Amino acid sequence: MGKVINRIRYLFMAKPDRTSWENFSDYLISQGLRMTGQRKAVFEALFRQSGHFTADQLLQDARKMDDTVSRATVYRCLPLLVDSGTVRKIDVGQDNKFYALNESSATFKAQVICSDCDRIFDVDAPFMEWYGRTVSEKLGLEVNDQRLQVQASCPTFASKGACAKTN
């Protein structure tokens, strides 16, 4: 399945781990780029995010570490973080693009999105691996990517009829 099972895990205040750091540094070198103070701040800000985050949330935290980080810095750095496999882009079909740390986990995650507050919940969906593999094998194809998104009402929406807009 390879890339199919791009895995996300809900992380709270994870510590930047050595492997992610080395991967990202190696990737920059391979692209002829340097690990600047600004890129370092963006990288470290990643580990202050909980679960899914937007470029703006990353910007706010990166600025706390290095106030010279601009929106452009973050927008230029994000594709590098995605290409190096450090983070994963999550397209939930909304204006805001979300990102998440690309932690390895054995199980495919599906996203369940609240229709009102846009909060994103990850759920284990191991059947998706089976489904992707089965369908592609039947057709003699190789799966490159697959996603499952479910629109739902979060508990607040369900009980109060509206949510605080958190995302």
Ligand SMILES: [Zn+2]
């Ligand atoms: Zn909600």
